Amino acid sequence: MNPSNWIDLAQDRETGIETLRAHFYKGHAYDPHWHDSYLVGVTEQGVQRFNCRRARHDSTPGKIFLIEPGEIHDGEAPDDAGFTYRMLYLDPQWLERELASLFEEAPANHALSFAETLTQDPRLAQAALFAFGALHGQELRIVRQSALDGLLGRLTQHTQWRQRQSTDPRLPLVAQRARDYLHAHCYRDLGMDELAAACGIDRFRLTRAFKAAFGLPPHAYLVQLRLARARRLLAGGAWPADVANDLGFADQSHLGRWFLRAYGMTPAAYRKRCSNLPD
Incomplete structure (x- = not known):
């Protein structure tokens, strides 16, 4: 990772939602990968270029990008100034449970889907930034919950139910x-x-x-599958060496190289920021 790049990540204990603010300078930001979470992100500065759903997207300040669990995406900065963004990683079970309460009838055997990957909705951007600030800044519980309710209310304009198959x-x-x-x-x-x-x-x-x-070819898909599971284990406080051994990586260094390429930080740094446990 470019030494000038930076990442600030935290996790809300009550909901498990991760909040991330990051900056990447010109060039490669991260390799194709996916998450187990629903991603709601807002570009603050610069041009954030990424591939998702077989299309290239350029997110500019104020635009919101919405990515579903399992959707492969990457990232790069095409301009010298790079880009800065904020992201919320929403747990699928939490999101479906919360959003279902906003619909009169949530259809059975259906999953939530984002209608589009990149959108311009100032009210959604404002709600996402307010929720980010409340969670990342560890505001009072009532403030965090109110901010999330506001985000969920706006997200209903951009979600749809699709049948599980x-x-x-x-x-x-x-x-x-x-x-x-x-x-x-x-x-x-x-x-x-x-x-x-x-x-x-x-x-x-x-x-x-x-x-x-x-x-992705099968071998790269397998690596990303292991990384997604490593992310969950590390967030729960597991040691990087144990995670590497349990998930079939050759050793901790092997896990570390892939993790850094996909997420822009080392497994140890990710574990510390999510779990607040010492190295």
Whole structure:
């Protein structure tokens, strides 16, 4: 990471919501990755360029970007001044529970979905920044809850319910079968031959189908899957060395290199900022 780049991250104990404010100078910010959370971010300064949902987006000051759990995205700064942004990471169960109370009838077997990835809504931006400030600044509980209620009220204008599906008809079945296999065996030292055999296809065609469907080849997807789970374990106070061992990384340094590329900070720094536990 550029030594001039900086990240300020905290976690709200009551809701588990992470709040992050960061700045990246020109060039690469972070590799393609995903989160287990719903992301609500506001660009403060500069141009924040990222790829998501098979499209390139340029977020400028005041714009809001909305990213669902599992959506692969990256980040870069195309201009010399770089970019600054604020982000809230909303736990899916918390968000669905809270938003469901705002709808008269939340449909069964449906999941929340963002209608668009990048939008211009000054009232939503204001609500997101107010919620960020309340949580990041550890305001009184009533202030934090009121700020979140205001954010949720504005988010209803940008969310929709989509039916949960075991398979996505838009994606090749073999790619989805491979993804399910990776999720079921993500801690093991898998080989492409094993994955291809489980899917009934040769590994070359599998790699092409998988990358076309998910934007990453299987090996990179597996790394990101492990990183997403590492993030949760570290936030709970687990030691980086134990996380690396439990998730199948060669060692702590191996986990650290990938974690830094994806999230812009080391596992130890992330653990400390989320858990407030000593190194």
